[in-house]
Amino acid sequence: MKRRELVGQIKAKKSFLCVGLDADIHKLPKHLLQDADPVFAFNQAIIDATADLAVAYKPNLAFYESLGVRGWDSLQRTLEYIPADCFTIADAKRGDIGNTADMYARTFFNTYDFDSVTVNPYMGEDSVTPFLKFEGKWAIVLGLTSNAGAADFQYFTNEAGTPLYKHAMQKMASWGTPENLMYVVGATRPAELGELRQMLPEHFFLVPGVGAQGGSLAEVYENGANADVGLLVNASRSILYASSGPDFAEAARAEAMRLQLEMAALMEQ
Amino acid sequence: MKRRELVGQIKAKKSFLCVGLDADIHKLPKHLLQDADPVFAFNQAIIDATADLAVAYKPNLAFYESLGVRGWDSLQRTLEYIPADCFTIADAKRGDIGNTADMYARTFFNTYDFDSVTVNPYMGEDSVTPFLKFEGKWAIVLGLTSNAGAADFQYFTNEAGTPLYKHAMQKMASWGTPENLMYVVGATRPAELGELRQMLPEHFFLVPGVGAQGGSLAEVYENGANADVGLLVNASRSILYASSGPDFAEAARAEAMRLQLEMAALMEQ
Numbered sequence: 001m002k003r004r005e006l007v008g009q010i011k012a013k014k015s016f017l018c019v020g021l022d023a024d025i026h027k028l029p030k031h032l033l034q035d036a037d038p039v040f041a042f043n044q045a046i047i048d049a050t051a052d053l054a055v056a057y058k059p060n061l062a063f064y065e066s067l068g069v070r071g072w073d074s075l076q077r078t079l080e081y082i083p084a085d086c087f088t089i090a091d092a093k094r095g096d097i098g099n100t101a102d103m104y105a106r107t108f109f110n111t112y113d114f115d116s117v118t119v120n121p122y123m124g125e126d127s128v129t130p131f132l133k134f135e136g137k138w139a140i141v142l143g144l145t146s147n148a149g150a151a152d153f154q155y156f157t158n159e160a161g162t163p164l165y166k167h168a169m170q171k172m173a174s175w176g177t178p179e180n181l182m183y184v185v186g187a188t189r190p191a192e193l194g195e196l197r198q199m200l201p202e203h204f205f206l207v208p209g210v211g212a213q214g215g216s217l218a219e220v221y222e223n224g225a226n227a228d229v230g231l232l233v234n235a236s237r238s239i240l241y242a243s244s245g246p247d248f249a250e251a252a253r254a255e256a257m258r259l260q261l262e263m264a265a266l267m268e269q
Numbered sequence: 270m271k272r273r274e275l276v277g278q279i280k281a282k283k284s285f286l287c288v289g290l291d292a293d294i295h296k297l298p299k300h301l302l303q304d305a306d307p308v309f310a311f312n313q314a315i316i317d318a319t320a321d322l323a324v325a326y327k328p329n330l331a332f333y334e335s336l337g338v339r340g341w342d343s344l345q346r347t348l349e350y351i352p353a354d355c356f357t358i359a360d361a362k363r364g365d366i367g368n369t370a371d372m373y374a375r376t377f378f379n380t381y382d383f384d385s386v387t388v389n390p391y392m393g394e395d396s397v398t399p400f401l402k403f404e405g406k407w408a409i410v411l412g413l414t415s416n417a418g419a420a421d422f423q424y425f426t427n428e429a430g431t432p433l434y435k436h437a438m439q440k441m442a443s444w445g446t447p448e449n450l451m452y453v454v455g456a457t458r459p460a461e462l463g464e465l466r467q468m469l470p471e472h473f474f475l476v477p478g479v480g481a482q483g484g485s486l487a488e489v490y491e492n493g494a495n496a497d498v499g500l501l502v503n504a505s506r507s508i509l510y511a512s513s514g515p516d517f518a519e520a521a522r523a524e525a526m527r528l529q530l531e532m533a534a535l536m537e538q
Contacts, residue, residue: 024372062365062372068380069341076337093365095389096331097416100291103331111337120364122391122411124418142391147366149393153437159428168422 001087001115002136003179006204007228009055009085014264016229017256018056018089018206019046020236021078022063027241029248039067039074042248044081046240049253053260056232057082058089058206079112087232088115089140089206095120095127102130109134116140118184118206121168125175132176139181143169143196146186146209165192170199178202185224187215187233194223197230204230210259211238217259221266229267235259270356270384271405272448275473276497278324278354283533285498286525287325287358287475288315289505290347291332296510298517308336308343311517313350315509318522322529325501326351327358327475348381356501357384358409358475364389364396371399378403385409387453387475390437394444401445408450412438412465415455415478434461439468447471454493456484456502463492466499473499479528480507486528490535498536504528 010016023039035041047057059078064071082088094104094117108117109131116138119131131139144154144165154165169183183200185193187209196205205224209215210233217233224231235255243251279285292308304310316326328347333340351357363373363386377386378400385407388400400408413423413434423434438452452469454462456478465474474493478484479502486502493500504524512520 022369060365060369062363062369062376066372066376066380068345069338072338072341093363093389094331096329096362097414097418100329100331103293103335107331107335111335120362120389120391122389122422123414123416124421124423126416126418128418145366145392147392147395149366149395149397152393152440153391153433154393156425156433156436157427158425164422164425164433167425171421 003204006055006087009087010229013052013055013260014267015053015055015260016231016233016263017054017259018058018232018234019050019054019239019256020091020208020234021046021057021059022236022240023074024063025067027244029244029246031246037070037074037077039064039071040077040081043074043078045249046252047081049249050239050256051083051086053253053256054086056087056089058091058234060236061090061092076112079114090114090117093118093120093142095123097123098126098130101127105130105134109137116182118142121172128172129175132180137180139176140206141172141181141183143183143185144189144192145184146188146213146215150186166196166199169196173200173203178204182206184208187217187220188213190216190219190223193220197224197226201226202230204232206232206234208234211235217262218266221263225266233259233263272473275324275356278356279498282321282324282529283536284322284324284529285500285502285532286323286528287327287501287503288319288323288508288525289360289477289503290315290326290328291505291509292343293332294336296513298513298515300515306339306343306346308333308340309346309350312343312347314518315521316350318518319508319525320352320355322522322525323355325356325358327360327503329505330359330361345381348383359383359386362387362389362411364392366392367395367399370396374399374403378406385451387411390441397441398444401449406449408445409475410441410450410452412452412454413458413461414453415457415482415484419455435465435468438465442469442472447473451475453477456486456489457482459485459488459492462489466493466495470495471499473501475501475503477503480504486531487535490532494535502528502532
């Protein structure tokens with residue numbers, strides 16, 4: 001999906017919500033476990049309940065890989081089920097030397113038809129650029145993540161006072177364009193988000209950390225939005241597991257709608 | 270596999286060779302493509318030809334994932350075929366927030382029964398420690414990698430003159446022990462390897478970059494060995510694709526034996 005289409009979807013739906021499809025087999029509503037493919041049955045219900053409210057879906061690969069071959073089957077079925085007007089993100093956080101990165105890019109863009117894949121930048125340029133060579137496809141590189149461990153290395157600071165995450169994000173901007181490169185910036189760090197938006201006015205930011213991790217949507221918008229909105233805010237557990245009972249899909253819809261209505265209000269300010 | 274067993278294997282085989290199983294379907298000898306599972310057929314022949322010369326095997330996950338479900342089947346069959354006296358490495362370079370890292374750890378240690386998995390440290394402590402909680406299993410964290418892109422962020426240096434890779438490797442030593450934590454250090458950087466061995470006298474280093482990437486085995490040993498050897502030197506393409514004809518397995522054995530004999534000579538110095 002091209003940037004223009006993504007921005008169009010955000011404006012049409014008045015939403016920049018990304019639903020994280022972290023379908024944990026151990027947390028699925030009990031009645032689904034009788035299904036031949038419980039993970040797909042769960043995702044299907046979640047997608048049906050949220051597709052008019054969300055502009056993107058982000059399966060977290062760990063949850064599929066952990067099930068072995070049948071997990072990859074569930075992933076493929078889920079990807080095919082996501083409506084064409086929604087942006088798809090393989091949350092895989094891959095990163096390896098050039099020839100291997102190239103193989104990962106072909107996996108997620110050819111073997112599977114994702115619009116984007118999350119990429120870990122630790123190994124540098126040849127680990128990132130293979131993901132930038134596919135028309136209409138995106139690399140979403142880790143910048144400043146939402147977890148506690150982000151403090152360990154991402155804030156490692158040079159003599160000039162620049163932390164690694166900022167140095168890395170600036171440098172990576174020269175490898176791609178706002179048409180094929182996004183950044184992960186955690187919702188739990190609104191002050192840094194504002195500085196990063198100053199530094200990178202045009203790029204999309206994928207923002208996890210609203211919901212279970214405690215980030216504020218209003219603060220994210222205030223600090224991170226640009227003229228095209230330029231944000232995809234992800235919520236996973238707060239939507240997927242809003243109820244553990246037979247009403248899980250309605251509860252997921254209610255939580256997604258709560259977020260979408262807040263997004264629409266922020267966009268109309 | 271425990272450290273003591275791994276060191277025992279190295280001493281018994283006079284080898285610290287790890288064979289990287291990067292089976293690229295586009296590079297396999299033509300006659301194998303008629304097999305129902307060409308990747309497994311190839312790996313099986315490579316393992317048969319090298320199992321007395323190597324102490325470890327390292328499937329590179331990208332090459333299996335790129336084939337979708339049948340790639341994961343080939344991986345499972347390959348893993349089951351590797352002899353029990355060889356150490357197994359899932360070269361996956363995973364790294365994510367705590368609950369996801371935990372899922373990845375369960376994938377590679379429970380769903381699949383690998384001895385170890387490579388881990389990317391960019392996201393910090395909660396992305397690494399879930400891999401350290403399994404008895405007899407290992408996290409192999411990226412330290413200083415062998416590729417050109419390593420220069421981009423791994424050499425990012427603080428006010429005290431310490432580069433990120435060194436800071437990260439030192440810090441991660443406090444998260445695990447030499448019994449459950451190894452580091453990736455590229456063979457293409459022998460001077461740094463020597464400094465890192467001073468800093469971390471006991472830990473194993475997994476060393477890629479000998480072979481196709483041009484690193485020297487003698488320099489690696491001279492700079493990186495400790496009393497237990499403490500090295501696993503990986504070669505992938507130089508062994509796997511030593512010949513593209515029907516004699517690929519014999520050619521692979523010849524290249525593995527060349528490396529093993531050089532290793533034995535270095536160990537006997």
